[in-house]
Amino acid sequence: MLKKSVLIPAALLYTFALATLSLVNLNNITEGSPKNSDKAFHFLAYCLLALVWYIVFKYGYKWSQIKALCSAGLFSISFGVLIEYLQGNFTETRQFDVLDIAANSAGVIIMLLILAIKKKTEHK
Template sequence: MLHAGAYLLLVLLWKLFFVFKSHDFNKYRSNLIRIALLCFVFGMIMELLQGILTSYRDPDWWDILANSTGVIIAVVFLLLVAPYLKALRHRIH
């Protein structure tokens, strides 16, 4: 739960930063896919480095699965709320 929640929050915050910083909302999905892929890769690298760089931690496939689950939940959520974010962004700008 902690891993999934952390990666869900990572994707949400990163995407919301780009939603309000970017001037082109049409790239919403492509940016979201890039963010999701980067978070997947980041999670896998962190797990591998845990096993390589430390003697007291082991890489765990369940952690990678939990990280990926958080990313997927965030992507689905952001796709569902895209119209509301677009309206909010237009009201702010």
């Protein structure tokens, strides 16, 4: 059984790690990478963010499927927009990028669709 006392700290830890990686200077790590190659990372990172928070809401708080999906989606997309705002306004080495928001949001939406479809096929 998944316990709220484990799920919430795990979700907060992942969220904090993602925020940290999004706000620190990674120029020396990403040097020589193809242009826009970071979009795959954004997509996958936000797929996982949506999944982690969906699990917290669905199994930790025992919310309904639709409430857990909507809450995880709203939280994850809002978090992505907030991080981009912070990059554009409070860091010197990162910048606001609408394409990052698009990649983040696409990752969230795809994960939520997978979860919704998976749940529907389990009931057949």
